[in-house]
Amino acid sequence: EAGVAQSPRYKIIEKRQSVAFWCNPISGHATLYWYQQILGQGPKLLIQFQNNGVVDDSQLPKDRFSAERLKGVDSTLKIQPAKLEDSAVYLCASSLVPGGAGSGNTIYFGEGSWLTVV
Amino acid sequence: DAKTTQPPSMDCAEGRAANLPCNHSTISGNEYVYWYRQIHSQGPQYIIHGLKNNETNEMASLIITEDRKSSTLILPHATLRDTAVYYCIVPKGSWGKLQFGAGTQVVVTP
Numbered sequence: 001e002a003g004v005a006q007s008p009r010y011k012i013i014e015k016r017q018s019v020a021f022w023c024n025p026i027s028g029h030a031t032l033y034w035y036q037q038i039l040g041q042g043p044k045l046l047i048q049f050q051n052n053g054v055v056d057d058s059q060l061p062k063d064r065f066s067a068e069r070l071k072g073v074d075s076t077l078k079i080q081p082a083k084l085e086d087s088a089v090y091l092c093a094s095s096l097v098p099g100g101a102g103s104g105n106t107i108y109f110g111e112g113s114w115l116t117v118v
Numbered sequence: 119d120a121k122t123t124q125p126p127s128m129d130c131a132e133g134r135a136a137n138l139p140c141n142h143s144t145i146s147g148n149e150y151v152y153w154y155r156q157i158h159s160q161g162p163q164y165i166i167h168g169l170k171n172n173e174t175n176e177m178a179s180l181i182i183t184e185d186r187k188s189s190t191l192i193l194p195h196a197t198l199r200d201t202a203v204y205y206c207i208v209p210k211g212s213w214g215k216l217q218f219g220a221g222t223q224v225v226v227t228p
Contacts (some may be wrong), residue, residue, distance in 0.1 A: 004161075042205065042217075042218025042219055042220065042221060043162060043216075043218045044217075044218070045215045045216070045217070048215070055213070056213075056215070091161050091162070093161075093162075099213060100209060100211070100213035100214050100215060101150070101152060101207070101209040101214055101215060101216045102149060102150060102209035102210060102211045102213060102214030103213070104150050104167065104169070106164055106167070107164065107216060108164060109161035109162045109163070109164075110161050111160060111161045112160075112161050
């Protein structure tokens, strides 16, 4: 079974530029998550989709971050304009059934997209 | 989420069992205990999760105490490739999030 696919793997941009990350979840997985992991810290949830609807985006800095999952399959996370503090790994994850981790779902992560803002 | 407490680091000899403790004394009756690990430069990897009973899979065993206030992840025969940060997480409610703390840095030595 193919895992969660993410691209690009690495990206370096200048501050105030924009960047987009793409995620293709495991086939058939209804729930998709985007996490941000700053160096030395644990991952932090940015947004959770159930099919093509947003379940939780309370931690997403909406002034500069946006995410969509238009057809309920793959997803794009965009940052515009980027700041130095956005340098991090952006992780995509997915789970098969509706509901959060608290319902016993297994959530699978991709390898992440590494962003450096200079 | 129910707060979890893990030791910041542990060493383990290759071939020996690694026992990773986690305290979650504020856990509620219907909250699951999850374990993930993260090897350097990789995404978090699911290991195991459980509710009340002990669980075992091809990677590890999860032992949950009867009062559910603590658990232990057991890697039966640690290898060098098990060197990673291990996270114990208790999501709150059915829509609970995986909230990652600092975890335990496990170093397996030859």
